[in-house]
Amino acid sequence: MRTVERQAALLEALAKSPHEGTPLRTLANEVGLAPSSTHRLLRGLVDAGLAAQDPARQGYRLGRTVLRLAGAYLEQVGFADVMLPYLEEVTSATGTVSFTSVRDGDTVICTSVRAPRETTSFYVRIGKVLPWHASAAAKALIHGMDADRLRRNLGEYIGQRHTQHTLTSVDAVLEDLRAGKARGYWECVEELEPDVYAVSAPVATRDGRPVASITAVCHRSQRAAELGSVAERVVAAARRASDEVAALLHAGQIMEAAR
Numbered sequence: 626m627r628t629v630e631r632q633a634a635l636l637e638a639l640a641k642s643p644h645e646g647t648p649l650r651t652l653a654n655e656v657g658l659a660p661s662s663t664h665r666l667l668r669g670l671v672d673a674g675l676a677a678q679d680p681a682r683q684g685y686r687l688g689r690t691v692l693r694l695a696g697a698y699l700e701q702v703g704f705a706d707v708m709l710p711y712l713e714e715v716t717s718a719t720g721t722v723s724f725t726s727v728r729d730g731d732t733v734i735c736t737s738v739r740a741p742r743e744t745t746s747f748y749v750r751i752g753k754v755l756p757w758h759a760s761a762a763a764k765a766l767i768h769g770m771d772a773d774r775l776r777r778n779l780g781e782y783i784g785q786r787h788t789q790h791t792l793t794s795v796d797a798v799l800e801d802l803r804a805g806k807a808r809g810y811w812e813c814v815e816e817l818e819p820d821v822y823a824v825s826a827p828v829a830t831r832d833g834r835p836v837a838s839i840t841a842v843c844h845r846s847q848r849a850a851e852l853g854s855v856a857e858r859v860v861a862a863a864r865r866a867s868d869e870v871a872a873l874l875h876a877g878q879i880m881e882a883a884r
Contacts, residue, residue: 646684711862712739721841726762733763761825764811765838768802790815826863
């Protein structure tokens with residue numbers, strides 16, 4: 626494996642690190658390298674600002690340069706600024722946390738978040754990679770993919786059980802994708818976090834291809850009528866956002882992430 630590939634694997638591992646960081650030996654095991662080789666590669670990442678080491682706990686995590694690069698990427702793609710008014714609309718009307726996601730190749734990433742002033746912390750944050758099988762935002766983006774690609778990629782996620790309600794078979798996820806398509810939006814009920822309800826709708830191009838999704842997240846303990854209202858707001862915002870995004874894509878003012 627070349628150095629750049631090893632460092633890329635390390636960055637992927639660091640993206641999963643908790644706030645206090647991940648110990649050297651744990652990272653070495655995850656990327657399949659000797660601790661000495663892993664340490665040498667990490668020093669290069671630290672020097673470049675792509676990784677950082679907690680001085681007290683000695684764990685490693687992503688560095689500040691990653692945030693700058695992520696911001697530059699979002700500016701280049703252009704979706705973040707366009708979507709913010711729609712997120713603010715959903716959050717203001719429903720009191721939920723709302724966020725936008727895009728699919729870059731086979732990865733679904735949260736790109737922007739809006740939250741009420743007083744809110745519980747949820748799983749989602751900017752830059753978070755969202756699991757295909759347990760995320761409404763991801764399901765809104767992948768539902769139109771061809772079956773072989775869906776099955777192949779779902780197979781990589783399906784072993785990750787986040788709660789007792791996480792779907793544990795590819796066929797169950799495919800059925801859930803079909804049900805969401807019939808409704809026009811996708812839901813996750815405690816599949817990623819306990820007592821958390823998420824609803825997502827796609828932001829699509831003129832030919833119906835999803836290029837982003839708008840998602841609202843709240844506690845499942847809210848009344849059913851309130852949850853229904855949240856879904857309606859999300860779908861309405863996504864439809865209006867689709868009109869704007871389609872026009873901007875056509876005019877070349879924003880770009881689509883890799884398919």
